[in-house]
Amino acid sequence: MLPRMGATMLDIAKDLNVSVVTVSKVLSNKGNISSATRAKVLQKAKELNYQKNWIASSLVTRRTFTIGLLLPDFTHPFFGEIAKAIAEAVRPKGFHVIISYFEEDPALERTEAESLLARQVDGLILASSQPPQDSELFHSIQKRKVPFVLIDRPMEHVRSSFVGGDDVAIGRLATEHLVRQGCRRIAHLRGPGAGIAARRQEGYRTVLEKNKLPFHQVIEAGYDDYTGHEAMRQLLYASPLPDGVFCYNDPVAIGAMQAILEAGLQIPKDIAVVGAGNVHYSNVLAVPLTTVDQGTQQIGTRAAELLLEQIDSKRAVRPKKVLITPKLVVRQSTQRTV
Amino acid sequence: MLPRMGATMLDIAKDLNVSVVTVSKVLSNKGNISSATRAKVLQKAKELNYQKNWIASSLVTRRTFTIGLLLPDFTHPFFGEIAKAIAEAVRPKGFHVIISYFEEDPALERTEAESLLARQVDGLILASSQPPQDSELFHSIQKRKVPFVLIDRPMEHVRSSFVGGDDVAIGRLATEHLVRQGCRRIAHLRGPGAGIAARRQEGYRTVLEKNKLPFHQVIEAGYDDYTGHEAMRQLLYASPLPDGVFCYNDPVAIGAMQAILEAGLQIPKDIAVVGAGNVHYSNVLAVPLTTVDQGTQQIGTRAAELLLEQIDSKRAVRPKKVLITPKLVVRQSTQRTV
DNA sequence: GTGGTTTCCGGGTACGGTTGCGCGGATTTT
DNA sequence: AAAATCCGCGCAACCGTACCCGGAAACCAC
Incomplete structure (x- = not known):
């Protein structure tokens, strides 16, 4: 036989000569039950240490x-x-x-x-x-x-x-910040796909246009630091070098920073870097990373x-x-x- | 009325003039049911797109x-x-x-x-x-x-x-590695409490004893990088300086590395650092962190x-x-x- | 007093799939 | 011919709640 559970409503009902329905109504505070009956039920429930069977409950309520x-x-x-x-x-x-x-x-x-x-x-x-x-x-x-x-x-x-x-706003915020910091050749390491990455890139684009800055290179990275590292290395081969990079997300930015440092350049003196996401450890990196918190x-x-x-x-x-x-x-x- | 669900076993049973029990046994592959009946039930179940009600099932199986x-x-x-x-x-x-x-x-x-x-x-x-x-x-x-x-x-x-x-082994592994790297003044930034932290410290201690190395300072940090940073600063005030530090975990090690770099010292030339935990990003830090993977x-x-x-x-x-x-x-x- | 309506208190039943047990009939064994 | 075995299948119980209903008392109007 299946292991018996604790007391059920039926146990309470039988002891008090009422129906299970009455017990249910008392315990869930629904329907009109006289305060005398109510008290008896509550008393007995406590006495038997009644615990509701959620599964039976879910069965009928479909919740x-x-x-x-x-x-x-x-x-x-x-x-x-x-x-x-x-x-x-x-x-x-x-x-x-x-x-x-x-x-x-x-x-x-x-x-x-x-x-x-x-x-x-x-x-x-x-x-x-x-x-x-x-x-x-x-x-x-x-x-x-x-x-x-x-x-x-x-x-x-x-x-x-x-x-x-708000990905467009994220792209805008990051890029505007770079502009305010005096960057004039702002590159973008975009993410893959046409959704989030495209909108962040759009925010980047609109800010460049508004500030009448020339477009710099946009390179597609992935989601993680390895792809960021690789993409940044590509950027560093080109000339002129960017003086600011907006990265799709923090891992990409971390990879990019590593590539920049490996190339013997300084952050932010030579190249400023912005990420997005504000992941943990953004503040304990070689150079603490400026980022856009997306309100996770x-x-x-x-x-x-x-x-x-x-x-x-x-x-x-x-x-x-x-x-x-x-x-x-x-x-x-x-x-x-x- | 409560929203009706899809087809139930009863629907199948009535259509075929058998009992719900038979349907249940077929669908759960239990009991002896003739292959003719079995086939009919399976056919009808597919026809009605029957989906088992897990709640009713849980109610009776208590699983x-x-x-x-x-x-x-x-x-x-x-x-x-x-x-x-x-x-x-x-x-x-x-x-x-x-x-x-x-x-x-x-x-x-x-x-x-x-x-x-x-x-x-x-x-x-x-x-x-x-x-x-x-x-x-x-x-x-x-x-x-x-x-x-x-x-x-x-x-x-x-x-x-x-x-x-295996925290003792973690402490041993980390400390032995430092010894093999030639460190002779090995400090430990231990974690809080008497459990995990104490065992990692014990591993550290036994290795020092076995190698007849003098005890260096042990300072209590917390779980995160801030406490690691603070604890390392304390260590840096003392003299002689350690040439190796085993840190309770990776965040503490990251904080400690930051403090070391801020003090103008080099890792690992002046001080080698080992963490524990192998958290993500351990490999994209200013100096990639040697760590003990605990087999998460x-x-x-x-x-x-x-x-x-x-x-x-x-x-x-x-x-x-x-x-x-x-x-x-x-x-x-x-x-x-x- | 009579009949109808409202209010109060409470119960009957269905919902679902699974399991131990039992039953009836067919087949095989003694 | 009686008994044992086996195969295929069904009965009842499990458990809490929504929905519908029923009995009793109270109340109203005539």
């Missing part, structure tokens, strides 16, 4: 108080912070978070999403890596009427809420809020697109004027 | 296929990697992971643990921050007969499985394996203590002989 979080990778501090902010935001409402990650593999992302849906999560938050034109996964989620919110990587043609960094925690918090809103109002809520305003964090890698 | 993971903080890459390894290890068995974290607050840890237990997780993995003498939480878990495994921070007097780094992924993987073992064999399993063998990762911060 698991669980939300699924699907991330490309959570060893990256960016996603770690998001996960933390989400967990914190939903905890007061009694929700828990199931985290899955899919290593940037779109196929794995789909199966993991299906797996979370099969577990009847009440909602889903995803930083998707589905190819831009493929919205099959999201249609599948929508068909099941499970609320979901996209974060970090918007999907233009998917009708859903989205929370992410806020992304998580807002996403959680939007999701809970949708879960609570069983009606379809109009999707909202939220862009978090970035903040410049100035450190030594751009401080030319001190 | 949720969910394990709880309780961490102090998962923005730290160390815990991120552990979480990832665990999720990966249990995924093939159909388990999901609910992550909670408690910001190093023992009281919050207790309520979060209770909360996970109330959700009927099948098992628990925890990196606990309960004070060493207080095993109330663990007794509470044991009373409910929920399998659990401790990681990273052992609790001496709790009868349970444990997986963690293995900790997660082994912990998951031990937990699944316990969950599968409903009997009480003899607790195992597993120490992962660390590996030295040599980088520039100790390369004096090249």
Whole structure:
């Protein structure tokens, strides 16, 4: 036989000659129950150390108080912070978070999403890596009427809420800062793809235009420091050398700084460097890195809020697109004027 | 009315004039069902696009296929990697992971643990921050007969499985390496507390004794780079200066390196530095940091394996203590002989 | 007094998949 | 012919809550 659990509502009900329904109503504070009965039930519940069986409860309410979080990778501090902010935001409402990650593999992302849906999560938050034109996964989620919110990587043609960094503003903020520091030949190590990377590049471009500065080289790096190192080496072969570099993200910037230092140049005297993301350790590098903080925690918090809103109002809520305003964090890698 | 779900077993059963039980047995491959009936059921299930209701299933089996993971903080890459390894290890068995974290607050840890237990997780993995003498939480878990495994921070007097780094070996490995590099005045920036930090220090001490080297200064730092920076500055005031430093962990080592460089000294020529943990970015610092890899992924993987073992064999399993063998990762911060 | 309505308090039933046990019939063994 | 075995399948229980209902008392108007 299966191991017996603790006391159930039936135990309480039988002891008091009432029905389970009455017990349920008392314990969940619903319906009209006389205060005499109410007191007896509460008393007996405490006496038997009654603990609600959440599973039975979920069975009938179809609410698991669980939300699924699907991330490309959570060893990256960016996603770690998001996960933390989400967990914190939903905890007061009694929700828990199931985290899955899919290593940037779109196929794995789909199966993991299906797996979370099969577990009847009440909602889903995803930083998707589905190819831009493929919205099959999201249609599948929508068909099941499970609320979901996209974060970090918007999907233009998917009708859903989205929370992410304001990438154009990030590009602008970083580039404007370099201009103010006196840089005139500003290069850009852009990231891969047409989404986030393209918008950060756009912010970069608009600032150069506004300031009537000549375009300098734009080279495509990847997500990590190795690609940043490689891309920067390419830049250093060219002439004239840039006097400022806006890097797609902090790891790329770290790789770039390493290449600059290896070439015997100084930061920020010869070349100033700006990253984006404000990852941990940005301040303990050889040269502390100026960066643009994209408001990571806020992304998580807002996403959680939007999701809970949708879960609570069983009606379809109009999707909202939220862009978090970035903040410049100035450190030594751009401080030319001190 | 509550939103109807998809097809249920009852739908299949009625269509075929069999009982739900038969359908269940076919779909879960149990019991003796004729191949004719089996085929009909499978056919109809596919036809109706039947999806099992996991909640109803959990209700009766008392298995949720969910394990709880309780961490102090998962923005730290160390815990991120552990979480990832665990999720990966249990995924093939159909388990999901609910992550909670408690910001190093023992009281919050207790309520979060209770909360996970109330959700009927099948098992628990925890990196606990309960004070060493207080095993109330663990007794509470044991009373409910929920399998659990401790990681990273052992609790001496709790009868349970444990997986963690071999801290004495880490201290030995790091210190031996410094000795081999020719260091003769080896200092130690130890971490706080009597557990991990004390064992790493012990490894350090035994190597000094074995090599008949004089003890150099041991200063207590914290967990992060700020405390490492501060502790190193203290060391730099003293004389004679050390020619090698073994740091409790990588952040402390990073802070220490910064202090050394600020003092105008060279790494590793004047002072060699070893950290522990092999966190990301250890290789893109001003001077790439030699460190001891504590086998983070293995900790997660082994912990998951031990937990699944316990969950599968409903009997009480003899607790195992597993120490992962660390590996030295040599980088520039100790390369004096090249 | 009579009939209708409202209010208060509480119960019956369905929802879901799984498991131990049992049952009826067919086949094989004694 | 009686008994043992086996095969295929069903009954009931598990557990908390939404929905619907029912009985009793109170109240109102005539």
